[in-house]
Amino acid sequence: MSQMISTNTLRTFNNFETPFFYYDMKVLSDTVAALATAQQKYHIKAHYALKANAEKRVLKTISKGGIAAECATGNEIKLALETGFAPKDIFFDGVAKTDKEILFALKSDIACFNCENIQEIEIINEFAGRLGKKAHIAVRVNPDVDAHTHKFITTGMEEDKFGISQWAFDNLIKVLDTCGNLVFEGLHFHIGSQITDLSVFETLCRRVIEIQDWFDSKGYTSANLNLGGGLGVDYDHPLTNWLPDFDGLCHTISENLPIKSGQQIHIEPGRSLVAQCGHIISRVVFIKEGQKKKFAILDCGMHTLIRPALYQAHHEVENLSCVNEQDTYNVVGCVCESSDTFAENMKGGKPHRGDLFAIHSAGAYGQVMNMTYLQRNLAPAVYSDEI
Numbered sequence: 001m002s003q004m005i006s007t008n009t010l011r012t013f014n015n016f017e018t019p020f021f022y023y024d025m026k027v028l029s030d031t032v033a034a035l036a037t038a039q040q041k042y043h044i045k046a047h048y049a050l051k052a053n054a055e056k057r058v059l060k061t062i063s064k065g066g067i068a069a070e071c072a073t074g075n076e077i078k079l080a081l082e083t084g085f086a087p088k089d090i091f092f093d094g095v096a097k098t099d100k101e102i103l104f105a106l107k108s109d110i111a112c113f114n115c116e117n118i119q120e121i122e123i124i125n126e127f128a129g130r131l132g133k134k135a136h137i138a139v140r141v142n143p144d145v146d147a148h149t150h151k152f153i154t155t156g157m158e159e160d161k162f163g164i165s166q167w168a169f170d171n172l173i174k175v176l177d178t179c180g181n182l183v184f185e186g187l188h189f190h191i192g193s194q195i196t197d198l199s200v201f202e203t204l205c206r207r208v209i210e211i212q213d214w215f216d217s218k219g220y221t222s223a224n225l226n227l228g229g230g231l232g233v234d235y236d237h238p239l240t241n242w243l244p245d246f247d248g249l250c251h252t253i254s255e256n257l258p259i260k261s262g263q264q265i266h267i268e269p270g271r272s273l274v275a276q277c278g279h280i281i282s283r284v285v286f287i288k289e290g291q292k293k294k295f296a297i298l299d300c301g302m303h304t305l306i307r308p309a310l311y312q313a314h315h316e317v318e319n320l321s322c323v324n325e326q327d328t329y330n331v332v333g334c335v336c337e338s339s340d341t342f343a344e345n346m347k348g349g350k351p352h353r354g355d356l357f358a359i360h361s362a363g364a365y366g367q368v369m370n371m372t373y374l375q376r377n378l379a380p381a382v383y384s385d386e387i
């Protein structure tokens with residue numbers, strides 16, 4: 001018997017067409033509560049990165065839990081406002097904010113633009129002037145710190161497209177000096193995702209202090225220091241170790257980054273808040289018995305969860321229908337690509353046509369990245385408290 005799903009729940013799964021995203025709302029609310037506790041204990045303000053999961057019920061649970069928002073697009077800002085986040089709690093990040101998005105964000109009176117390049121700062125200044133407003137901005141600095149994670153999700157190295165690097169700081173100050181419609185709020189960092197080694201944040205804090213001192217010396221003091229997201233989750237033990245170490249993260253930051261009076265530290269967790277509450281529930285369409293390998297072919301695929309194909313990400317896979325008889329097999333998706341594989345040589349319950357499988361830790365960067373490739377339907381959300 002799965003630790004996640006009771007016999008009753010499993011029975012109700014038969015009422016739904018597969019594949020679907022199953023959200024355990026107790027896991028979500030407990031995860032949100034743990035983050036809320038940590039942010040209070042360490043006086044850190046957490047902003048949930050909507051890009052990890054943008055289902056309205058998920059967002060409402062997070063906003064009700066007292067977490068602020070981090071948005072990457074104008075539409076995410078719109079959604080955040082619709083789901084209970086206050087404008088004063090919304091940060092706007094992104095390397096390619098369009099004119100329309102900047103204007104919308106200014107009109108919505110969001111808390112802060114996290115700016116990624118000098119041209120962007122000039123444009124926000126110009127648009128704010130046009131609207132007769134002051135835009136609050138933070139500068140996203142590229143701190144050249146290695147997050148020790150997959151190269152596709154490393155974002156804080158000198159050669160990444162993100163943030164402003166140290167060599168450009170002098171020019172940045174010159175530009176800031178001429179921007180009369182901006183309020184400088186501070187510095188922003190985000191060095192990567194799925195970071196499981198907290199010492200990476202220690203290194204980041206040391207860089208933040210150095211960079212802050214430099215900006216202070218130029219007369220740009222930081223009311224806000226934002227260390228971004230990136231806290232990792234345990235993809236290997238999604239059912240037993242589902243609570244991310246928010247306390248450890250906040251503790252590491254508060255130990256290594258002394259705050260000045262009136263200063264506020266921010267973090268922007270995305271994945272860590274939502275990964276473990278979500279599971280894909282899918283059915284075995286066919287079994288293929290090869291000469292060397294056996295395949296369980298699911299009715300979901302890389303169009304449902306792209307992380308394995310895109311980042312070689314590992315997700316635990318479980319046969320919910322058969323647990324007693326064991327077998328070794330590959331679990332593959334239904335798309336005609338060999339990278340569409342969820343598990344190789346997995347030891348688990350013997351698969352049969354029609355068995356229900358769970359792919360765990362699918363709450364983050366899962367449903368938001370769904371696509372209709374091959375004209376398949378988008379997998380809907382099913383919530384544990386609604387079945």
Ligand SMILES: *Cc1c(COP(=O)(O)O)cnc(C)c1O
Pocket residue numbers: 049051052070093094190192193194228229230231268269270271272
């Ligand atoms: C993606 C992103 C986040 C969230 O990252 P996670 O790894 O999901 O915690 C936070 N801040 C910025 C700027 C981002 O781009």
